Amino acid sequence: MRILSLGIVRGFIAQIIGTAVGMGLAVLIRILIGLDAWSAEPVAVVGALVGAIAFLFGTGVMSDWTQWALGHDTPEHHEPDPRLPGWAHYFNVSTDHKIIGIQYGVTSVIVLMLAGLFALIFRAELAESGMQFLTPQLYNTLMGLHGIVMIASILLGVGAMSNYLVPLLIGASDMAFPRLNALAYWVNVPGALLVVSSLALGGFDTGWTGYPPLSVRAPLGMQMFFLGVYLVGLSSILGSINLVVTTVRMRAPGMSWFRMPIFVWAAFATALIGMTATQLIGLSFMMVMIQRLLGLGFFDPEKGGNVILFQHLFWFYSHPAVYVFILPGLGIISELLPVFVRKPLFGYKWIAMSSMGIALVGFLVWAHHMFTSGMEEYLRVPFMYSTMLVAVPTGVKFFSWVGTLWRGKIEYPTPMLFVLGAIVVFLFGGLTGPPNGTVATDLHLHDTYWIVGHFHNTMFGGFVYPFFAAIYYWFPKMTGRRMNERLGKIHFWLMTPSFWVMTFGQMRVGLLGMRRRIADYDPAQGFDSTHLVITIAAFLIALSVLIFVINLINSIRRGEAATENIWHSRSPEWQLPSPAPAHNYADYPFEVIAEPYDYGASPAYVSIDPNAGKGPAPAPHGRPLAPHGAAGD
Amino acid sequence: MKHFAVVGILVLIVTILVNLLLGSIGLLPVQASAQAVPIDNLFGLHIKVISFLFALIVVFLLYSIVVFRRRPGDTGYGDHFEGHTGLEIAWTIIPLGIVLYFAYIGAQALAETRRVDPQAMQVKVTASQWAWKFEYPDYGITSDTLNLPVNRQVLLVMSSTDVIHSFWVPEFRVKQDVLPGADMVKELRITPTLLGSYKVRCAELCGTSHAYMESPVVVLEQTAFDAWVKDQSKVSDDPVVRGQKLATQSGCAGCHSIDGKVIVGPSWKGIYGEQVTLADGSSVAVDDTYLHTAIVDPNAQIVKGFNPNIMPPTYAKVLTDAQISDLIAYIKSLK
Numbered sequence: 011m012r013i014l015s016l017g018i019v020r021g022f023i024a025q026i027i028g029t030a031v032g033m034g035l036a037v038l039i040r041i042l043i044g045l046d047a048w049s050a051e052p053v054a055v056v057g058a059l060v061g062a063i064a065f066l067f068g069t070g071v072m073s074d075w076t077q078w079a080l081g082h083d084t085p086e087h088h089e090p091d092p093r094l095p096g097w098a099h100y101f102n103v104s105t106d107h108k109i110i111g112i113q114y115g116v117t118s119v120i121v122l123m124l125a126g127l128f129a130l131i132f133r134a135e136l137a138e139s140g141m142q143f144l145t146p147q148l149y150n151t152l153m154g155l156h157g158i159v160m161i162a163s164i165l166l167g168v169g170a171m172s173n174y175l176v177p178l179l180i181g182a183s184d185m186a187f188p189r190l191n192a193l194a195y196w197v198n199v200p201g202a203l204l205v206v207s208s209l210a211l212g213g214f215d216t217g218w219t220g221y222p223p224l225s226v227r228a229p230l231g232m233q234m235f236f237l238g239v240y241l242v243g244l245s246s247i248l249g250s251i252n253l254v255v256t257t258v259r260m261r262a263p264g265m266s267w268f269r270m271p272i273f274v275w276a277a278f279a280t281a282l283i284g285m286t287a288t289q290l291i292g293l294s295f296m297m298v299m300i301q302r303l304l305g306l307g308f309f310d311p312e313k314g315g316n317v318i319l320f321q322h323l324f325w326f327y328s329h330p331a332v333y334v335f336i337l338p339g340l341g342i343i344s345e346l347l348p349v350f351v352r353k354p355l356f357g358y359k360w361i362a363m364s365s366m367g368i369a370l371v372g373f374l375v376w377a378h379h380m381f382t383s384g385m386e387e388y389l390r391v392p393f394m395y396s397t398m399l400v401a402v403p404t405g406v407k408f409f410s411w412v413g414t415l416w417r418g419k420i421e422y423p424t425p426m427l428f429v430l431g432a433i434v435v436f437l438f439g440g441l442t443g444p445p446n447g448t449v450a451t452d453l454h455l456h457d458t459y460w461i462v463g464h465f466h467n468t469m470f471g472g473f474v475y476p477f478f479a480a481i482y483y484w485f486p487k488m489t490g491r492r493m494n495e496r497l498g499k500i501h502f503w504l505m506t507p508s509f510w511v512m513t514f515g516q517m518r519v520g521l522l523g524m525r526r527r528i529a530d531y532d533p534a535q536g537f538d539s540t541h542l543v544i545t546i547a548a549f550l551i552a553l554s555v556l557i558f559v560i561n562l563i564n565s566i567r568r569g570e571a572a573t574e575n576i577w578h579s580r581s582p583e584w585q586l587p588s589p590a591p592a593h594n595y596a597d598y599p600f601e602v603i604a605e606p607y608d609y610g611a612s613p614a615y616v617s618i619d620p621n622a623g624k625g626p627a628p629a630p631h632g633r634p635l636a637p638h639g640a641a642g643d
Numbered sequence: 644m645k646h647f648a649v650v651g652i653l654v655l656i657v658t659i660l661v662n663l664l665l666g667s668i669g670l671l672p673v674q675a676s677a678q679a680v681p682i683d684n685l686f687g688l689h690i691k692v693i694s695f696l697f698a699l700i701v702v703f704l705l706y707s708i709v710v711f712r713r714r715p716g717d718t719g720y721g722d723h724f725e726g727h728t729g730l731e732i733a734w735t736i737i738p739l740g741i742v743l744y745f746a747y748i749g750a751q752a753l754a755e756t757r758r759v760d761p762q763a764m765q766v767k768v769t770a771s772q773w774a775w776k777f778e779y780p781d782y783g784i785t786s787d788t789l790n791l792p793v794n795r796q797v798l799l800v801m802s803s804t805d806v807i808h809s810f811w812v813p814e815f816r817v818k819q820d821v822l823p824g825a826d827m828v829k830e831l832r833i834t835p836t837l838l839g840s841y842k843v844r845c846a847e848l849c850g851t852s853h854a855y856m857e858s859p860v861v862v863l864e865q866t867a868f869d870a871w872v873k874d875q876s877k878v879s880d881d882p883v884v885r886g887q888k889l890a891t892q893s894g895c896a897g898c899h900s901i902d903g904k905v906i907v908g909p910s911w912k913g914i915y916g917e918q919v920t921l922a923d924g925s926s927v928a929v930d931d932t933y934l935h936t937a938i939v940d941p942n943a944q945i946v947k948g949f950n951p952n953i954m955p956p957t958y959a960k961v962l963t964d965a966q967i968s969d970l971i972a973y974i975k976s977l978k
Contacts, residue, residue: 146851217848223823224806224850227952311824317807318822352713353721360731382809382818382846384829391750398742398749402735408700409734410726415707417646418721422712430708437700444742445689448749450682450756454671454816457809457846521670523813525846528854532842610720 015094017102018199021069025200028064033057052303054211055233062200062241071103071196074189103196105188108590110195111174112488115481117195118166119559121202125159126552128152132529137545139533149529151213151231155206158218158235162202162242164335164469167477169195169245171338172253172277174484178583179271181262181600181616183593186255194248201241208234217527219328222309222320225298233302236295243288246334250284253277262582262595262616264602268359271581271606275362276341279369280334287330287373294323318385325376333372336436336472337365340407342480343429347414348607349579350426355607356413360406367403375400381452390449397447404440408433423577424498428479431506436471439464442517457527459520463513470509478558485562486576490588491569497561501554508550515544580606580615650706657698665690675814675841675862677796677834681755682816685748692741756817756832760796763832768801770808770821771955772849773856773907774894784875787891789843789860792868796834802827805955809847812860814839820847835862851953852897852907886973889966898954901977907953909946915975920947934971938962 013019036056037047066072074084090099100113132152135144144152173191177184185191208214212229225232257278261270297308298320307313309320348355355361377385377393411433420426442464445451455461478501486492519537520526531537575584583590586598599619604612670690674683711721766789767778778785791797801810801821810831811818819831845856863871879885890896898907909919917929922945927933936943941954962970 146854150848150851150853215848215850221807221848224848227806227850311822311827315824317824317827351711351721352719353723354725356724357726357731360726360735382820384820384822384827390753391746394749395743395746398746399739401742402739405738406731406735409730412700412703412707413726413730415704415711417724418707418711419713419717419719420708420711420721422708430704433704434701437697441693441696444692444745445686448685448689448745448752450749450752451686451689453753453756453818454679454682454686454813456818457811518670521672523672523844525811525844525854527848530854532844532857605725608725610723 015091015102016098017069017071019101021065021196021199024068025061025065025203028068029057029061031057031064032060035060051230051233054230055237055299055303058204058207058234058237062197062204062237065200066193066196069103069196071189071192073103103192105184105192106592107173107177107185107188107191108488108594110191111170111172113195114166114173114198115170117198117202118163118170118477119562121159121163121166123555123559124206125156125163126555128156128159130548130552132156133545133548135529136531137542139531139538139541141530144529146529147213147215150215150217150527151209153527153529154214154217154235155209158205158239159202160469161218161331161335162198162205162238164473165242165246166198167473168280168334168338169198169249171273171342171477171480172249172281174488175480175583176253176256176274176277177260178487178586178590178594179274179581180257180260180265181582181595181602182256182260183596185252186259187252190248190252194245194252197241197245197248201238201245203238204234204241205238208232208238219324220295220298221324222298222301222317223311226301226309233299236299239295240292243292246284246288250281250288253281254285257281262600262602266602268362269602269606271345272355272358272361273338273341273345276337276344276365279365280337283330283334283337283369283372287327289327290323291327291331294320294327297323318380318383321380321383321385322377325379326373329376329379330369330372332468333368336468337368339432339472339476340436341365342476343411343432344407345581346425346429346479346483347411348609349577349581350423350429351414351418351420352609353414353418354605354609354611355410356416357406357410358605358607361410364403364406364410367406368400371396371399371403378447378452381449382456394447394449398444400447401440401444408437408440423482424493424495424502425479425483425577427499427502428475428482431502432471432475432479434471435467435475435509438513439467439469439471442467455520457525459516459524459526461520462526463516463520466509466516467513470513481562483577484583485565485569486572486588487583487586487590488588489566489569490571490573491565492572492576493565493569494561497557501558501561504557505551505554508547508554512544512547512551515540515547580609582616582618585616585618646706646710650702653702653706654695654698657702658695661694661698662691665694672813673837673839674816675812675835675837675839676816677836678756678832679814679816681752685752688748689745692745759832760834763796763798764792765798765800766791768799768810768821769804770801770810770845770849770856771804771894772806772897772953773845773852774897775843775845775856775858776892776894777858779872782872782876784872785892786875787858787894787896789858790868790871791833791835791860791862792865793835793838793862795865796832799831799833801829801831804957806849807847808845808849808856810843811846812841812843814841818846838862838864855897855906882969882972883976885966886969886971886976889962889970890973893958893961893970895970908949911974911977913978915977921945922947922949922951931971934974935967938967938970 033053036053041047077084088105099109132149135142135149208231211231211234214228214232214235216225216228257274300306301308307315309315309317344355344361374396377389378397381390446455482493482498519540523535524531524537573588582600600616603617604615606615671683765780767780769776777789803821803823805823808821809818810821815833817831819829822829839862841860842857843860845853900906900910901912903910903912914929918926919929920926939959941956942951945951
């Protein structure tokens, strides 16, 4: 097989050529307008941007659109190239939401390991006070990269769950806009590369928040960070639009809004946020880029700029963003609990509405990140009230989960362990939130390791644990094999205590006065032993994730075969054989006939055609499954 | 009902235990300011509610995990109930009331920390990468140490010369970002109540040496404070002594050591009279002219191995020529 038949390889080659061309273009323009031919920053920025665009063309994700622009028709479906082995499809552009979902998922796990590696490096440095092997500058870069690369990983993981699951759960053959879906995935790849490339270009010492004026003074790496985030954000917007349209338009017959699987509600609420808030972080970062490149003084006090403006724009996205990170995970918890408890989800409508409530309130609380920032003081109390409101819909979820567990017949395979772990970890993340929400206490807590601990609780409970649960649970649906239970349980029982030790340690030193984002700490504060313990715990978490990755890779080929409904779920995707067929329900049309989680009461959630999978497919593609009309770009 | 009774008792026990545990390990640093009192009280109340809610959910969860586990061979379903509107309304309304109450007392505690004493002593705080400078306009002195008399409110009037910093003394609790820009001067009021030595620690990431942007804060008896003021007000006849004072007040010591150790910039020890290689490969003698240029136009002659654009280019505006001469005299004295 020729290496060039892989889209990703063509993309990287195109990116290298495109970067060179872009740099040449920038030099040319500079000469034409009478500037010095070489100036590292503008030349590098134009090069990186053109390179990223070239990557997209190189992979072929733009080819249908370019063909249409040239007046040529393309087939409705691109069937996989039969000459390629199966694994190669994942390195090529595909419009199948399941392949795209797996592409998102694999990229997410790879990026997660990279971000974890950054953390391990600086955690080793923090194991004792004094600088051992990093410079403060490199520490700051690694700390910022850990943050932003983790965020990229989480967004990719959210993309994985939404893309793979939503069409399967609502009975659609694919997303509403399959080509847009492919673009939304592929734009992440040059985005992630650019962010990581900042390491080689002087780094950036601002953390992932990139506050000016510090980010205006930071090295060239800062610009690569901005560009990379911009591309990842673009992916978020495109993916969200696609998901909203898919959910609204492509539900199976009989699937009313309140008969959708609960995860779809979570993904829908998430997409509403992603679609409307992401623009603001793009805007805020673009303003700093422009200030650096062209000298406009948005955030330069000498030119009448205002540094607080950036923080408002930044947090207007970045606070709702944390709900983008956690809502899908909370959806996974609600989705999986009834399966393993063998009884209905307690308060379905309340859980569904609480996702929408969190998404809505999430837009009204951004300035709680700025209680000490020096913003207008009269904003602090109103934002305290709105912030405290978030606890209400979040509480509804916890109480409803407890109601679901009550008087069930609970079984504990690996996915369920991660669901229960998620509930407890996220509970602690949630409970440590209100002290940061009341302004007076936040004056002490802000920018300390307490916040680091609180945040890691919400991210582990809201994303990491549910994401692992989802992988263990749907892995058979993706591959027809199941992951090793013993290794899965070792993963859980190693990660969970380690995580608690880490997070309690972080909160402890934070309350006692440990600032966040410092490369070194004052030995007089007496934090050395706690930090050593936190570092050891972090390495144990990493070890557990390594066990997970080994299990994942090993199970693809050698896992125990699992083509049936091994979890005895009522959900439609489990009525299909595993791995799920290429066009989902094309050969298995179904109708929703009862409530989704009515375990023990009604015999089935959906009625699948008895002749399913035997006869010829009913229609080529635009089958009656999409009640409001067929999909198309 | 048996289940609920057992769980209810367990929730109560766990709440008390968690609360006792958290109360006994000393969660916060020593309380050294009047502003810390309402903050710590509110935090203590938070901890009580956290203990209860944590116990409530975790006990229900663990109890269900143990008691409602599937027995081997059982393939049946759990009890069939899909929800309870009354319960859902209750656990929406009650938490709503609690959080609104917390926001209300949170606002009161905030007002308490901002209570104005018209007699407050003013201190002008200037933050720069990576040093703090404290000016006492009432006494005409400038220091790199924040000395404060006990039980007297101090009004900190704060601004930054470069990026965002944040003023935080953990023992005082309150925190305020320090911003660049003439119209972005921020205030913070602190009433120290406990004698002792603390540190102001920059709490907003401000670049390379952020971790080390710490300065001593000393709370003194009024008499000791007055003595310190008197001592600081004296101006020495010796340019070396004046230069040494300037070096600490202007933040030079944050980057330039006097013992040969490289912090961020070159050490000053024995530097005068040496021949140094510059970043462009040329060589220059460290004399009065070179040092003057290095202070007022730091990027002009960067020594090889060090980075440009780190030292603030603002000293030409901040320091007078006489002060620069004092500084040079001081550097000259560091053999």
